[in-house]
Amino acid sequence: MTTLLKQTNPNPAETTSCQDGINSVTVINTLSIISAVLIAIQSCLLFSYTRDSYFLGLGTLAGIAFLGLLLLNELGMTLMARLFFLAIHQTVAILLAIVKGAVVGEAILAAFLIIVTLLVFTRTWIIVSCITLSIACLLIIKINFHTGFLNPVPEKGLQSIRFFKECCAASLFILISAGVGFFKRNVLGLIKALKKSNRELQQALKEKSMLAQFLSHEIRNPLHSMAGITEVMTREISGKDEYNPLMEYMHDLNASSGYAMSVVNNVLELEAAERQCCSPEVFAPADWLQGIVKSFQYQASHKQVALVFVSGDDIPSYISSPKNCLNKIVINLIINAIKFTRENSVVSITLSRENERLCISVQDRGMGMSREKRDRIFNLYETEKNEFLQGSGIGLYVANNLTRAIGGTLALESEENKGTTFILEWPLQEAATPPMKVVSNLDGFEGLKLLAVDDDTFSQKYLKRYFDDTEIHIRQAFHGEEGLKLCRDWQPDVLLLDVFLGDMTGHEFLEQVHILSPDTRVIIVSGTSSEEEKQWFLDAGADNYLMKPLPKRALYAAIEHVMGKESAAAI
Numbered sequence: 001m002t003t004l005l006k007q008t009n010p011n012p013a014e015t016t017s018c019q020d021g022i023n024s025v026t027v028i029n030t031l032s033i034i035s036a037v038l039i040a041i042q043s044c045l046l047f048s049y050t051r052d053s054y055f056l057g058l059g060t061l062a063g064i065a066f067l068g069l070l071l072l073n074e075l076g077m078t079l080m081a082r083l084f085f086l087a088i089h090q091t092v093a094i095l096l097a098i099v100k101g102a103v104v105g106e107a108i109l110a111a112f113l114i115i116v117t118l119l120v121f122t123r124t125w126i127i128v129s130c131i132t133l134s135i136a137c138l139l140i141i142k143i144n145f146h147t148g149f150l151n152p153v154p155e156k157g158l159q160s161i162r163f164f165k166e167c168c169a170a171s172l173f174i175l176i177s178a179g180v181g182f183f184k185r186n187v188l189g190l191i192k193a194l195k196k197s198n199r200e201l202q203q204a205l206k207e208k209s210m211l212a213q214f215l216s217h218e219i220r221n222p223l224h225s226m227a228g229i230t231e232v233m234t235r236e237i238s239g240k241d242e243y244n245p246l247m248e249y250m251h252d253l254n255a256s257s258g259y260a261m262s263v264v265n266n267v268l269e270l271e272a273a274e275r276q277c278c279s280p281e282v283f284a285p286a287d288w289l290q291g292i293v294k295s296f297q298y299q300a301s302h303k304q305v306a307l308v309f310v311s312g313d314d315i316p317s318y319i320s321s322p323k324n325c326l327n328k329i330v331i332n333l334i335i336n337a338i339k340f341t342r343e344n345s346v347v348s349i350t351l352s353r354e355n356e357r358l359c360i361s362v363q364d365r366g367m368g369m370s371r372e373k374r375d376r377i378f379n380l381y382e383t384e385k386n387e388f389l390q391g392s393g394i395g396l397y398v399a400n401n402l403t404r405a406i407g408g409t410l411a412l413e414s415e416e417n418k419g420t421t422f423i424l425e426w427p428l429q430e431a432a433t434p435p436m437k438v439v440s441n442l443d444g445f446e447g448l449k450l451l452a453v454d455d456d457t458f459s460q461k462y463l464k465r466y467f468d469d470t471e472i473h474i475r476q477a478f479h480g481e482e483g484l485k486l487c488r489d490w491q492p493d494v495l496l497l498d499v500f501l502g503d504m505t506g507h508e509f510l511e512q513v514h515i516l517s518p519d520t521r522v523i524i525v526s527g528t529s530s531e532e533e534k535q536w537f538l539d540a541g542a543d544n545y546l547m548k549p550l551p552k553r554a555l556y557a558a559i560e561h562v563m564g565k566e567s568a569a570a571i
Contacts, residue, residue, distance in 0.1 A: 027119055028120060033066070033070070055100075110135060119183050226253060229462055234250050285321075292331065293334070311350075312353055319429060320429045336422070340366040348362070349362050362421065378400040409424075447473065448494065452495075453480070456498070463496070480509050487516045488516040495521070510541065524545045525548060546558055
């Protein structure tokens with residue numbers, strides 16, 4: 001019996017799925033044994049009561065048929081076993097009803113067969129067919145009972161005998177109970193599997209998020225160092241004729257680090273693109289876009305590509321828009337245009353106005369795209385091979401998601417062998433002229449004590465050079481414990497804190513700083529772009545949150561912001 005009840009692997013040639021066959025074997029085997037036992041007992045009782053050998057013969061044949069289903073499952077013919085199980089029940093019900101007028105509980109039997117159908121089949125067309133046959137069987141029995149179109153039912157047939165009714169009711173109750181029990185077990189199993197999968201998915205997402213933050217920190221740190229190197233060296237050799245040849249290398253380094261950072265941002269912010277909607281800023285759109293175009297002139301010149309910027313006359317002086325998101329979108333579009341345009345050609349960037357929307361078009365003179373390619377171009381990892389720059393297939397996907405996030409549209413027009421034009425549109429919101437910003441040089445903060453805690457030696461080296469021209473006292477710590485000791489003994493005015501330290505996390509460090517040096521203003525300097533992490537630090541008491549790579553002017557402005565002019569007077 002144990003062998004017959006085991007979950008036999010179905011034949012690979014079976015038309016149903018393997019998992020479906022395994023789930024159905026135990027159900028059909030168990031219900032077949034129950035059905036065989038019940039019909040054997042009921043046929044013997046009816047024979048004893050009526051002395052009609054018809055019941056004994058029908059019960060014997062049906063019992064053998066039900067037990068034969070176990071053999072079919074053992075041979076791996078699971079689909080046939082399931083179909084025959086339903087067919088045997090339907091055939092026995094019709095023969096009893098039409099030949100002997102045994103019309104009792106046919107509706108309950110139909111319900112049982114429907115439960116079994118839903119339990120052991122997964123393909124829609126099979127489920128619909130089996131349920132239809134079960135209902136057809138019920139209708140045939142009912143119609144014959146009322147009309148006698150197949151065989152008239154005696155007025156005092158077996159359906160009027162109380163003993164027969166009780167036997168049928170008991171059998172159907174047992175079958176229904178078994179079917180519902182299996183159905184419940186199956187549903188609970190699915191719920192359990194779903195919960196397990198959900199837990200595994202949540203754990204995988206958590207681990208993926210932690211990996212992304214770690215990679216973000218490890219990749220952005222060297223890029224931060226590169227930005228510091230170029231800024232310090234450019235400042236030191238600027239205006240000195242003997243170093244003019246080095247300026248070209250500075251431009252190379254700037255262009256390479258800028259492109260590397262755009263790729264890193266695309267990869268690390270891939271999943272967060274839509275939910276990281278930037279806050280609106282007031283800026284001059286023409287000057288902003290012209291500045292981005294200029295930053296790519298050097299990169300384009302390597303391919304003998306000219307970048308041409310044109311701005312319409314009706315562009316407002318200032319707008320309020322999510323500038324950071326627009327930066328990422330436009331940079332991706334320009335990089336893509338430079339990558340795929342022909343050498344010795346032109347990439348045109350146009351800023352125009354369409355009623356209450358601003359429009360930026362980026363047109364290249366490349367090979368263009370087929371219609372099939374245009375339909376897929378915004379899909380993740382969709383790219384073209386190119387000798388100049390290897391594409392990642394991420395940039396346009398991120399650009400499209402960010403465009404939707406700011407309520408805009410990103411369309412393209414392309415024709416093979418003629419080039420491609422990407423058209424970005426987003427809602428226009430004009431703004432008043434903002435007050436002039438004075439570039440900070442930290443005047444008035446002489447004597448300010450600044451502590452930088454970061455485990456990256458390169459970042460620390462060039463960060464210190466940012467303050468060579470100031471009267472600020474700076475100290476550095478390369479480990480969490482070292483930083484906490486300086487906080488306790490030195491009581492710095494400003495703390496620049498990295499989120500990943502060698503011996504502790506930035507979260508742990510921040511909690512202790514508030515105890516050891518409660519008056520210290522904390523600026524988080526992070527290599528990660530997680531909005532959740534940023535909000536956590538700000539809620540935990542940090543005064544500002546900056547992203548690497550960190551330009552000198554942004555750092556100066558952050559220090560001035562967290563200290564304030566009132567605090568400066570007390571230093």
